[in-house]
Amino acid sequence: MHVRRDDTVEVMTGEDRGVRARVLSVDPRKCQAIVESVNRVYKHLRRSRRNPQGGRLEIEAPVDLSNLRLVCPKCDKGVRVGVRIDEDGTRHRVCRACGTDLGEV
Numbered sequence: 127m128h129v130r131r132d133d134t135v136e137v138m139t140g141e142d143r144g145v146r147a148r149v150l151s152v153d154p155r156k157c158q159a160i161v162e163s164v165n166r167v168y169k170h171l172r173r174s175r176r177n178p179q180g181g182r183l184e185i186e187a188p189v190d191l192s193n194l195r196l197v198c199p200k201c202d203k204g205v206r207v208g209v210r211i212d213e214d215g216t217r218h219r220v221c222r223a224c225g226t227d228l229g230e231v
């Protein structure tokens with residue numbers, strides 16, 4: 127998984143192409159993430175007792191992880207991510223372009 131919660135990612139496709147935003151949650155099983163204010167959709171609500179008018183709610187729909195790239199602070203853009211394994215066994219994400227450490231996996 128190259129993207130984690132609280133990462134800053136760049137969106138590669140769709141209406142929000144080029145947008146940078148924070149990852150709110152990741153679903154590893156579906157390979158999808160919820161990204162702040164990206165891919166907003168209206169969820170329409172049926173009339174109910176609590177909500178007698180019905181209405182609509184704007185929520186973020188999941189984005190496929192393959193459409194997101196982690197932003198490297200040094201390159202200042204979305205980059206491909208590699209994994210480096212240190213001698214002590216910790217795994218770090220690294221920028222493929224410049225080698226900057228992007229945090230533990």
Ligand SMILES: [Zn+2]
Nearest residue numbers: 198201221224
């Ligand atoms: Zn970089």
